[in-house]
């Protein structure tokens with residue numbers, strides 16, 4: 270088992286990564302929550318079907334309450350949030366209760382937001398079941414979506430711990446592996462040219478990635494994320510670099526309808542667009558053609574779906590959380606591993622999108 274220490278201004282906690290780490294959850298709960306009253310597991314239908322029995326085995330003495338939402342991004346709605354809170358209230362959770370988030374990024378975002386707002390905040394623990402969650406389960410961004418934009422209603426609220434059990438990643442469908450791996454590639458691009466080279470040289474088929482390669486990539490990604498989050502928990506500055514590819518990516522997800530295009534796959538298109546802009550505006554020296562060839566080989570789409578309107582995408586990008594006043598701010602790269610926030614006008618964006 271590997272342990273990564275996350276240190277933010279508001280909280281220090283550990284991410285435990287390894288095969289079977291879920292089996293240590295009962296000891297952790299007994300040690301950290303001696304007065305624990307109730308456990309609410311928030312999960313989704315897919316994860317419940319595949320893995321819930323395994324978790325319940327570990328938690329037997331606590332007889333947890335279970336809330337199952339819809340799978341994927343469709344779980345990050347006001348209705349599901351309200352339902353999950355109702356379940357907590359109807360089952361008499363109190364301030365000595367703990368919420369366990371059991372699922373991918375969407376479940377983690379929903380559960381964390383429920384935990385952050387129930388009785389003004391009760392503890393929660395992340396038990397991720399996807400590759401994407403190496404990013405979303407760490408750093409405390411929790412949220413639900415609004416039809417006007419992704420993650421628009423949320424908080425910064427750190428978990429008590431993250432139990433990243435690699436055994437639970439073996440059932441992921443191909444598009445989920447792709448979605449999660451896009452965030453691994455993002456972590457490399459914004460901070461570590463050597464890690465990027467390693468990925469380029471070692472990963473050419475996501476279906477054949479070994480557990481050792483996956484574990485190395487996830488741990489690297491989590492450590493990179495910690496570097497940003499530990500210095501800037503509430504995204505006043507450098508944390509925004511973790512948003513590479515997300516400005517356009519979120520707009521695509523929103524315009525496609527949440528849940529109809531995976532987060533990471535949309536972010537990959539956003540990253541290619543950002544890299545193109547970086548070459549044009551900042552003189553980034555980077556073989557973009559070779560990058561596109563590589564990610565196409567990994568199964569990613571590299572163009573904006575052609576039925577989407579560029580004008581609507583730009584309107585969505587204007588609502589991005591990095592925007593200030595009327596200006597859209599993009600994360601670009603000066604060079605590999607050197608991100609920069611850059612204001613870009615609506616006119617230029619529209620022109621570049623049309624060319625993209």
Ligand SMILES: O=C(O)C(=O)C[C@@H](O)[C@H](O)[C@H](O)COP(=O)(O)O
Pocket residue numbers: 404405408410419420452504508509511512515590
């Ligand atoms: O943790 C962060 O900070 C990130 O930006 C990581 C992103 O990969 C993640 O998708 C995040 O939830 C996006 O945040 P948002 O503030 O753009 O909604």
